[in-house]
Amino acid sequence: MQKAAALAAEQAAAIEAGRLLFAAECQFFFATQQLDQLPPPGGPEVAFAGRSNVGKSSLINALTGRKALARASSQPGRTRQLNFFDLGGRLVLVDMPGYGYAQAAKDVKEDWQGLMFEYLRGRPTLRRVVLLLDARIEIKPSDLAVMDLLDRAAVTYQLVLTKADSVKPAALGAKRAEVAALARKHPAAYMDMITTSSETGLGIAELRAALAALAEPA
Template sequence: MDAPAGGERRQAMAEEIDPAAIEAGRLLFAAPCEFVAGVTSPSILPPVGLPEVAFAGRSNVGKSSLINALTGRKTLARTSNTPGRTQQLNFFDLGGRLMLVDMPGYGYAKASRKEVKEWQGLATLYLKGRPSLRRALLLVDARQGLKEIDERVMKQLDESAQSYQIVLTKADKLKPEALAALRAEIAARAARHPAAHPEIVATSSVSGEGIPLLRALLAALASPAPLR
């Protein structure tokens, strides 16, 4: 049998993650998750403390839906069919071990140009200079693939040496063959970006695909669980 191609090999590596890591992820995301703050200005960012994971992506890509799916809650993060509804950095404390940050979407938004410029400027500043930010998750709609605006964000993250990982959303909308081809294509493009994590995770907040794997990967970034 031929060896799998680069993108397929990285995905296979991710899917063979140790069952103990899957269980660690399940336990972390079963913990209480509480809203901490909605931030509209750099001056009111929460103090640096817990490791942070940011959810970034184009407007309406499914950031809030993914956070809800990961935490097993339906309304933790507000979801909407209206692009650009999230207009601030929303911080959620997960079990006192990890901070989840729901970011404003980039691209189309139903808001004034001034408002969009303000909150997207805040998002850029946050991604460039937050010392507690362990990883940015760059969400990409599986039905649309990487767009030029995604590539621009990836370049900015490369320049600021901010580690990020591409997560496909709405993977249930594609047939397995099309999804595999998309993952391989994006993995090849991501390999040209020095700050990009090599594993491409395909998820669906509807079917639950990829949710246990992503929980496990994020649990590895969290503060250690307290000893009992």
Template sequence: MSAGGPGPEAEFTPEAIEAARVLFAAECRFVWAAATVDQLPPIGLPEVAFAGRSNVGKSSLVNALTGRKTLARTSNTPGRTQELIFFDLGGRLQLVDLPGYGYAKVSKTKVQLWTDTLFAYLRGRTSLQRVNLLIDSRHGLKDSDLQAMDLFDRAALSYQVVLTKADKPKSPELAAVMEQTAAALAKRPAAHPVIRPTSSLTGAGIPELRAELARFAV
């Protein structure tokens, strides 16, 4: 839902929710990994990407969306995913797990390489339709998230905030985070205004996010 806006039931019909469920239940297979711009795969299917701080729950969210437990790698060690990971969803959509950011225990050279690769991907990837920017609902926006948003804005790429672990904070705390995030997004030219709270543990918000992303499938 958006802060102060209509709930998910006003956004998607039951048919759209079911069609998205069927899409994300299709075969989803790893197809490519890229650590540098030169290693990016050829442009093909429409792509939706997932970005966020290390350990924000990106892999868990991808697994929840596709109804699998081991599709995307999960780790208790921040910064483990250091490549762009591409998954083919039923031959209709490509899911891209981007390297986590905001983890300090790597060299500045490595961080710069990730940043350069990511910006080149964001700016030049004509098949990329949407970036899902994952924010931990317990903490809200951090400085590294704002820096990522600067990157997306410079690339003129549409991105949408997805709150993860929304089952953890109490309702007033979650509402406050959503309000603060909405205020920050209002100043961002490339930001989608709708904020999606989700929980990979309980499944809350997952059907609506599927329906949102299914719009980009061929």
């Protein structure tokens, strides 16, 4: 009983730390398409990656409680830059371009082997990549290619399922099991997978808590 109570208290404290962090002001401050024009390394960074239309912008907006902080392109697959957002001076959120819209494996090779791979491999302040997977559809070759790329870059990444509100419980359970098994095959994958919905708020508090643990102390 004491262990359970201590664990519950620890989880509650982590959730509150996440709430406080993401209640802070979040502002866009930099964008670049070139490696030699990255902002100087500062505070810890968390990068968000995923296929085009995976719900990346919606998730960032849900985390920060803002409707249009991150904007989805009107033409999926067109965004080709890194966008940097300062969260309360304690954490930098990096919105990476979507991949896999037109020709899955080819898109990953062309768009991610250059600027994206060099950013991931060489950024000393990058603490984690949040790699989004759509709970409604099968894992795509482009997702597997990016996971392999992150393994090669030796960057810790956390798998996050999106759009879970559109999936029935049995199918969602099967998807979670599939993704958990996939994570176990990848050395850089963080084992704590989180299931989210930007529409209902599912998993948002838990993801905030996970990211707050990477931020500068308050």
